[in-house]
Amino acid sequence: LNCKRVKRRQKMAKTYLFLTCILAVLLREIVALQLWQCSSDRSTEQWELLQDKTIKLKSDHNRCVTAVVLKAHYGQHLEKGNVVALTECVNDSSSFLQSWTYNSSVLTLSPTVNTKLVLRPGGNGQGSKISVEERDIHCGTQCQWNVTSDGRLVNMASRLCLDAPPSAPRTCDPASPSHSFPFCNTSLLWNQRINDLSRRLSLEEKIAQMIGPFVPPILQLNIGGFWWDQTCIHGIADDYDMGRYSMQTLLASYVTIFPHAIAQAASFNVPLSRRMAKATADEARALNRRRYEMGYSDEQSWCLICNGGPLANLVHDPRWGRTSETYGEDPYVISRFAAEYTAALQNSLNSKKYIQTVSVIRHYLAFSGPDNEGTFSAEIGLRDLEDSILPGFQASVLDGKALGMMCDYGAINGTPGCANQHAMQEVLRSMWGYEGYVTDDWGAVNGVYGRHHFVNSTAAAVATSFNAGVNILYNDGSRSADILADINNKALSQFVVEDNFKLLFTMRMKLGEFDPINENPYAQIPYSVVDSEEHRKLARQAAQESIVLLHNVNGTLPFCIPGSEVVTKLCSITETRYNKIAVIGPTANASVEQYTHSYAGLPSYVIRPLDGITQTAHEISQGKVSVQFQQGCDINSNSSDGIQAAVDIAKMSDVIVYIGGLSAAVSREGIDRSDVKLPGVQPEIVSMLASIGKPMVVCLVNGAPLSFNLTNIGGVIETWYGGQEAGSALADVLFGRYNPGGKLPLTFFDQSETLPSMTSYDFTASPGRTYRYYSGKPQWSFGYGLSYSTFRYNNVKAARSSSITACSNVTVSVSVTNTGTVDGDEVVQLYVTVPAQAVPVPRHSLQGFQRLHVEQGKTETATFELTPYQLSYADANGQRRVARGNYSLWIGGHLPSDQHAPGNVLRLNVEVQGQAASIDGRRRCKLVNG
Numbered sequence: 001l002n003c004k005r006v007k008r009r010q011k012m013a014k015t016y017l018f019l020t021c022i023l024a025v026l027l028r029e030i031v032a033l034q035l036w037q038c039s040s041d042r043s044t045e046q047w048e049l050l051q052d053k054t055i056k057l058k059s060d061h062n063r064c065v066t067a068v069v070l071k072a073h074y075g076q077h078l079e080k081g082n083v084v085a086l087t088e089c090v091n092d093s094s095s096f097l098q099s100w101t102y103n104s105s106v107l108t109l110s111p112t113v114n115t116k117l118v119l120r121p122g123g124n125g126q127g128s129k130i131s132v133e134e135r136d137i138h139c140g141t142q143c144q145w146n147v148t149s150d151g152r153l154v155n156m157a158s159r160l161c162l163d164a165p166p167s168a169p170r171t172c173d174p175a176s177p178s179h180s181f182p183f184c185n186t187s188l189l190w191n192q193r194i195n196d197l198s199r200r201l202s203l204e205e206k207i208a209q210m211i212g213p214f215v216p217p218i219l220q221l222n223i224g225g226f227w228w229d230q231t232c233i234h235g236i237a238d239d240y241d242m243g244r245y246s247m248q249t250l251l252a253s254y255v256t257i258f259p260h261a262i263a264q265a266a267s268f269n270v271p272l273s274r275r276m277a278k279a280t281a282d283e284a285r286a287l288n289r290r291r292y293e294m295g296y297s298d299e300q301s302w303c304l305i306c307n308g309g310p311l312a313n314l315v316h317d318p319r320w321g322r323t324s325e326t327y328g329e330d331p332y333v334i335s336r337f338a339a340e341y342t343a344a345l346q347n348s349l350n351s352k353k354y355i356q357t358v359s360v361i362r363h364y365l366a367f368s369g370p371d372n373e374g375t376f377s378a379e380i381g382l383r384d385l386e387d388s389i390l391p392g393f394q395a396s397v398l399d400g401k402a403l404g405m406m407c408d409y410g411a412i413n414g415t416p417g418c419a420n421q422h423a424m425q426e427v428l429r430s431m432w433g434y435e436g437y438v439t440d441d442w443g444a445v446n447g448v449y450g451r452h453h454f455v456n457s458t459a460a461a462v463a464t465s466f467n468a469g470v471n472i473l474y475n476d477g478s479r480s481a482d483i484l485a486d487i488n489n490k491a492l493s494q495f496v497v498e499d500n501f502k503l504l505f506t507m508r509m510k511l512g513e514f515d516p517i518n519e520n521p522y523a524q525i526p527y528s529v530v531d532s533e534e535h536r537k538l539a540r541q542a543a544q545e546s547i548v549l550l551h552n553v554n555g556t557l558p559f560c561i562p563g564s565e566v567v568t569k570l571c572s573i574t575e576t577r578y579n580k581i582a583v584i585g586p587t588a589n590a591s592v593e594q595y596t597h598s599y600a601g602l603p604s605y606v607i608r609p610l611d612g613i614t615q616t617a618h619e620i621s622q623g624k625v626s627v628q629f630q631q632g633c634d635i636n637s638n639s640s641d642g643i644q645a646a647v648d649i650a651k652m653s654d655v656i657v658y659i660g661g662l663s664a665a666v667s668r669e670g671i672d673r674s675d676v677k678l679p680g681v682q683p684e685i686v687s688m689l690a691s692i693g694k695p696m697v698v699c700l701v702n703g704a705p706l707s708f709n710l711t712n713i714g715g716v717i718e719t720w721y722g723g724q725e726a727g728s729a730l731a732d733v734l735f736g737r738y739n740p741g742g743k744l745p746l747t748f749f750d751q752s753e754t755l756p757s758m759t760s761y762d763f764t765a766s767p768g769r770t771y772r773y774y775s776g777k778p779q780w781s782f783g784y785g786l787s788y789s790t791f792r793y794n795n796v797k798a799a800r801s802s803s804i805t806a807c808s809n810v811t812v813s814v815s816v817t818n819t820g821t822v823d824g825d826e827v828v829q830l831y832v833t834v835p836a837q838a839v840p841v842p843r844h845s846l847q848g849f850q851r852l853h854v855e856q857g858k859t860e861t862a863t864f865e866l867t868p869y870q871l872s873y874a875d876a877n878g879q880r881r882v883a884r885g886n887y888s889l890w891i892g893g894h895l896p897s898d899q900h901a902p903g904n905v906l907r908l909n910v911e912v913q914g915q916a917a918s919i920d921g922r923r924r925c926k927l928v929n930g
Contacts, residue, residue: 033065033084035160038152046151047162053101056089058151064089065100065153065162067109084117084162105144105156116143169222172514176222186515193509194502197221203494206501207483211473212439213307226301226508228439228472231308231599232280232345232357233325234258234723236287254604255283256535256724257596261311261337262703263546263720265327265745266785268827269851270340276542277344279535281356285525289517304511306345307439307474308599309359309404310338312392313368315746316769317758319673320369324597324703324721328745329770329782331388332846332870335395342400347522355510356522360404361396363441365389365423367408370758371672374409374444375451380761382878383839385412388763388770394432398922403436403507407470409444409451416448419461424469431921437471437503446476458482463491471500531604536725543729545825545851548718548742549786556695556714558736558788559655563620566736566788569821569856581617581627582653583610584646584689585660586635586682587701595726597703598668603724609659609699612727616735628653635663636680643685647692655695657734658686661702672758676707677751683708699730707751707779718744736788741825741851743785743894747771750779764840771895772842781898783846789824791854792817793892796906803910806882806917807925810866810910814891818854826893827851828862834873835885841873844896862891868917868925880919881928884912 046058047065057063066087084100084107100107100117107117116139141157148154153162169175172184182188182196198206200221209215213229231237235257256279258264264273284303311322315329327337338361347356366378366389380389396402405428407418417423418440428434448454448461455461459482462473466483473479486492512520529535549557558564559578560571571577587594589610596603610629617625632646633639650656660682667673677683690696690712697715700706701722710716717740719730732738749755753776756765763769771782799811816826830848834841848864871887872880890896892905915927 033086033162035155035158036163038154038159038161047147047153048151049102049147053103054089054099055102055147055153057086062089063087065107067098067100102145102147105146107143107145117145170517171221171223172516178221178223181221184514186519190506190509191502193514194505197505198498198502201501203487203497204480204484206497207480209504210471210483210497210500211476211479213474224301226513228305228474229307230284230303230305230357232277232284232306232359233308233310233341233599234260234264234276234596235280235603236283236303236601237308237599254531255287255601256280256531256539257600257603257606258539258542259546259723259726260324260597260703260721261327262324262745263722264341264542265333265337266548266718266720266742267542267545267851268333268743268745268849269545270336272542272545273337274340274344275538277341278347279529279538281345281347282525282529283531283535284357285522286527286530289523289525290527301508301511301513303357304513305358305360305404305507307360307404307406309345309361309402310341310396311362312338312396313363313366314388314392314770316368316388316761316763317755318676318705318746318749319755319758320704321371321667321671321673322368322598322669323667323705323746325599325669326368327392329747330745330772330846331391333745333849334392335399336849338392339395339398339400342396342402346401346403348401353510354512354515354520354522355403358404358436358507358511359396359400359402360406360439361393361400361402362406363408363417364393364405364428364438365408365417365420366412366761367410367417369672371670374441374447376759377411377414377452378759378761380412381876383874383876384761384763386874386878386880387842388772390427393428394921397428397432397434402434403510405434405436405438406474407438407440407444407465409441409447411452411454414454416444416452416454418444418465418470419448419454419468421468427921428469433922437500437507438469439472439474440465440470440476442475444476445470445473445479459485460491462486466492466496466500471503539723540725540728543719543722543725544732544738544740546720546722546742547729547733547738547740548744548784549715549733549740549788550718550744550748550780550784551698551710551713551716552786553714554695556655556697557717557734559734561617561620561625561735564736566739566822570736570788578654578695579625580653581613581625581655581657582646582650583613583627583629583657583659584632584650584685585658585699586631586633587661587663588629588631588657588659590635590663590701594663594701595722596724597664597721600723606724607727609701609719609727609730612729612731613657613734616728616731616737620735632658632685633681635660635682636665638680640681640684643681643688646685647688650689650692650694653694655697656689656692657697657699658689659699659701659730660686661700661706662704667702667704673704675751676705676749676753676755678706678708686713687711697734699734701726705746705748707748718742739788739822739824741785741787741827743783743827743829744780745782747774747778747782748780750777753778772845773840775843777899780900781895783827783829783895784898784900785827785894787820787824787826789818789820789822789826789854789856791824791826791893791904792819793828793904793906796891796908798908798910802908803913805914805927806871806884806912807868807927809868810871810889811863812848812866812889812891812908813861813863814906815859815861816852816854817859818856821856823853823855825851825853829892829894830864830866831890831896832866832871833888833890834871835883835887837873837875837883839873839876844890847871864891867923869919869923871912872917872919882912882917882919882925884914884916886911 048058055065144156183193217225236255327334342359345359445465463486517523614627630646699717767776768774795815831844847870889908894901
C-alpha cells in the first residue's frame with residue numbers, strides 16, 4: 001500500500017506541478033512566448049539585444065526574455081509551459097525567473113550555460129511552443145537564433161519569430177462564434193441557456209464533461225477546458241503533494257495562508273473564520289481574473305471550484321491523520337464553521353445571480369480513519385449517524401447552501417460512499433433538499449470495484465455510482481468507453497448523463513464563465529487583494545485567536561519583560577525577570593510546511609516561532625534580552641545526539657521555551673498515529689529540560705491532540721499549524737502582547753489512556769467517543785483554555801417561562817464580567833443535557849458558543865436562541881425527537897464536567913411540557929403523541 005501511495009503521489013505531483021505553475025506565473029505578469037510566422041499580419045514584439053547579452057523588449061527595458069525555473073528537493077527544472085517567456089527582468093539568482101542570454105547565435109540559460117534553446121520535436125508550425133535540451137553538443141540550426149535589424153527574434157531552422165500568443169476571445173465575447181447563441185444570452189433563465197447548450201452537443205461530448213478533474217474544451221463552441229479542483233480550507237492551495245517539496249522554491253505564486261481548520265475551530269470565532277473564507281475567495285477570483293488579463297490560451301478556469309472545501313467530518317479518534325483539516329469532535333462546532341465558511345466561499349448572498357466560488361464539502365459520509373486507501377468499511381448505527389456524523393453535512397447544505405459535495409473512499413456498513421444511493425439521493429437530496437453536484441474523491445468510483453469489490457467490474461462501478469448520485473468523476477481515469485458501454489447495456493440511462501451535464505454547466509454558468517466580466521462583480525476583484533496587507537493582518541489575528549493556553553502555574557506566563565500593557569498590569573515589575581531565553585525544539589525553526597501543513601499554497605513570508613520570539617524580545621527589551629537556540633532533536637527521530645547541547649544552553653538561561661509537536665511525516669492524509677504521545681525522543685528531551693529547574697514553557701505546533709508529562713513544566717501553549725503568522729502570534733502570547741482566549745475543539749486524552757480501536761464507530765461503548773460520551777479523565781477537556789484574565793458568570797436567565805412546548809425556541813442570556821487586571825476574550829459555552837431516554841444520549845452537548853471581548857472590570861452579555869433541533873436527540877432509527885421532561889442548560893467558560901476548571905458554570909433548568917415532537921431533515925418541528 002505504501003508503494004502504491006508513493007507512486008500515486010508522484011503521479012499527482014507531476015500533474016499538479018505543471019498545472020500549479022500556470023496559475024503561479026500569472027502573479028509575476030508572465031506571458032508564455034511561442035513561435036509565429038514572421039510575415040503574419042498580427043503585431044509582433046520588437047526585441048533589443050543589450051550589452052549584458054540579455055534580450056529585452058524594445059519598448060520596455062524592464063521586460064526580458066526569461067525562463068520559469070522550478071526548484072524542488074530533487075533539483076531544478078524548467079516549467080514546460082514557460083521555458084521562454086516575457087517577464088520582468090531579474091538580477092537575483094535566487095528568483096524563480098532566469099534570463100536567457102544571447103551568445104554566438106545560441107540562447108543559453110544563465111548561469112546554466114550548457115542549456116540551449118531548441119524547438120520541441122515536431123513543433124515547426126505557427127503557435128509552436130518551445131522546449132529545451134540540456135546538452136553541450138552542436139544541435140544545428142534548431143539552436144540558432146538571429147536578432148534582426150527590425151527587432152525580430154528568428155529561429156534559423158523554422159524561420160519563425162518568437163512572440164506572444166494572440167489573446168483569444170472568451171466563450172460569449174462578440175468575437176466568439178458562440179456569441180449569438182441563446183446560451184450566451186444573459187437575459188434568459190439558467191435552464192433555458194443550459195438546454196440550448198445541451199442540444200448542440202453529442203452524447204460523447206457530454207460524457208467528456210463528466211470526467212474530471214480537468215475536462216476538455218468544446219472547440220466548436222469556443223468553450224474552454226475547466227478545472228474542477230482547488231483547495232481552499234485555509235487559503236488557496238497549490239502544493240497538492242502536501243509537504244514533499246520545499247514550498248519556498250517550488251511555487252512561484254504568493255497567496256495568504258491562514259491557520260489550518262482545526263486552529264480556526266479553536267478560536268471559537270465563526271465570524272473570523274468567515275472573514276478568512278471571504279479573503280480566500282477574493283484571492284481565488286483575483287487569480288482567475290489575472291489569467292484572463294494575461295491572455296492565456298489554455299482556458300483552464302482556475303480557482304473557481306473549491307473541491308477541497310471544508311471537512312464536515314467529525315474526529316471520532318484523535319489519532320486520525322487528517323485531524324488538522326477538520327473542525328474537531330463536536331457536531332455543533334463543525335456545523336457552524338463548515339456552514340459559515342461555505343457561505344463565505346460561495347458568497348451567493350451578495351449577488352442575486354452569481355456565486356464567487358463553489359464550495360465542495362468533504363468527505364460524505366463517514367471518513368475519519370483509519371486512513372488506509374479507502375478499503376475500510378465503518379459499521380455505524382443509525383443513531384450514531386444522525387447524532388454525530390451527519391450534522392456537519394446537513395448544516396453545510398441547509399445553512400451554508402453548499403453547491404458541491406464529495407463522496408468518500410470508504411464504506412458504511414458494507415456500501416461504498418460513492419455507491420450509497422440512500423445517502424446521496426434519499427438523505428442528501430430528498431431529505432435535505434440539496435441542489436448542488438456530487439463528485440467522488442480521488443479515484444473513489446474506481447474503488448467501488450477495485451478496493452471494495454462491491455461490483456464485478458470498473459464499468460459496473462461507474463454505472464452504480466452515477467445511478468447512486470455521483471455527477472462527475474475525479475481522477476478515475478478515462479471512463480468514456482465504460483460510460484458508453486453502460487448506456488448500451490442499459491446499466492445507465494442517457495437521461496443520467498443529460499442531467500449530470502446540465503447540473504455541472506449550471507455551476508459554471510453561475511460562476512459567470514459565459515457572461516460579460518462587467519456584469520459579474522466577482523470577476524472584477526483586483527489582483528491587489530492577493531497577499532494584501534489587510535489579509536496579512538487577518539492572518540495574524542487568526543493565528544492569535546487560535547492559540548490555546550493550556551497550562552500556566554507560578555506566574556510563568558507571560559514573560560515579565562516590561563514593554564507591553566499586559567505585562568505591566570500582571571507582573572508589577574520594573575526590571576526584566578528573564579534576561580536569557582533558551583529556545584529549543586524541532587519546530588522552532590523548521591521548514592515552511594511545518595506551519596502551513598497540508599493543502600497550502602506559498603505565502604510571501606512565514607514567521608517561524610524562533611523569528612517571532614527573537615524579534616519580539618529585541619523590540620520589547622531594546623536589545624537587553626538575549627535569545628539562544630538549539631534544535632535539540634529532530635521531530636520524529638529517536639536519536640539523542642543533539643540533546644546535550646540543548647541542555648547546556650538551557651542551564652545558562654533564565655527561562656526555557658521548548659517548541660515541538662507533530663509533522664506531516666507522522667500525521668497527515670494517509671498516515672494515522674498509533675498513540676497521542678510526542679513522537680521520537682521529544683518526551684525525553686522535554687523531561688530532561690524540565691528537570692533542570694528553570695521556568696519552562698512547552699509550545700506545541702501540531703494539528704492533533706498530544707499528551708506528555710507536566711512535571712516541572714510551568715506553561716503549555718497550543719499553537720496548531722498557525723499559517724504564515726504562526727511565530728508572531730506565539731511571541732505575542734509569550735510576551736504578553738496578546739491575551740490568549742482560544743479553547744480546545746477536541747479532547748486531549750492522557751497518554752496513559754487506552755483508546756478504543758480506530759475502526760470502532762460506536763460512540764457510546766466504554767469509555768466513549770468524544771467529550772459527549774467519554775467518561776474518563778482526559779489531560780485537557782474539550783472547550784478548555786486559560787487566559788491572562790479571569791471571568792465571572794452571573795444572571796443567567798431564560799427570556800420566557802422555564803416551561804415550554806416541544807416546538808418552541810428558548811432564548812438564554814448570561815452576564816460575563818472580566819474580574820482580572822487586563823482586557824481579554826472569553827468563549828461563552830452553552831451545553832444541553834436532555835432527559836434520559838431508552839437510547840444513549842450525550843452527557844453534555846454544546847449547542848451555543850460566543851467569543852466575547854470583555855474589557856477589564858466591564859461586563860458583557862451573551863445571548864443564545866436554542867431551536868427545537870438543538871434540544872433534540874436521535875432515536876434508535878436515526879429520527880430526531882424532542883422529548884418531554886426537564887432539560888439542563890449549562891452556561892460558562894468550559895465543559896460542565898471539566899475537572900481542571902471547577903465552578904464558573906451556571907445551570908438553568910427548562911421543562912418541555914405537553915406533546916413530544918419530531919424533527920425532519922430540514923429541521924422542521926412537528927408535535928407528535930408519545
